[in-house]
Structure formats: structure tokens, C-alpha cells
Amino acid sequence: MTLFLAYDPSEKGKNGVAAIQVVSNVPKVAETATVRDAAKAMSWPSVPISVRQLTG
Incomplete structure (x- = not known):
């Protein structure tokens, strides 16, 4: 299993992040x-x- 961190920059301090396996x-x-x-x-x-989240 590989885990990536994704970052989506935005304005006004509301930047999205996601952990993607x-x-x-x-x-x-x-x-x-x-x-x-x-x-x-x-x-x-x-x-x-x-x-559990990573393997479920």
C-alpha cells in the first residue's frame, strides 16, 4: 500500500488536503x-x- 498527501491551494486560508491510499x-x-x-x-x-481506515 502507498499513501500520498495531496494539497489543493486556495485563497483566504481554505486549502484542501487529502490522504490518498x-x-x-x-x-x-x-x-x-x-x-x-x-x-x-x-x-x-x-x-x-x-x-482501520488505511486497510478498511
Whole structure:
């Protein structure tokens, strides 16, 4: 399994981030959030995605 962090910059401090897992060449969004800036995106998620979410 591979996990990617996607960042979608926007205006006014509403930037989207997503954790995307790829299993057997099939992508699946594991978690999404809105963050203030790129620095926050790099430290997101502050609470690690659970093993259940990554394998479920």
C-alpha cells in the first residue's frame, strides 16, 4: 500500500488536503481536511490515520 498527501491551494486560508491510499493500483481517499497554509498541510493529519481506515 502507498499513501500520498495531496494539497489543493486556495485563497483566504481554505486549502484542501487529502490522504490518498493506493492498494493494488486503485486509489482511495482515506481522509480529507481544510488547513490554513502549506505548513499546516505538511503536519496534517495531526492525529495519524488509523490502521482501520488505511486497510478498511
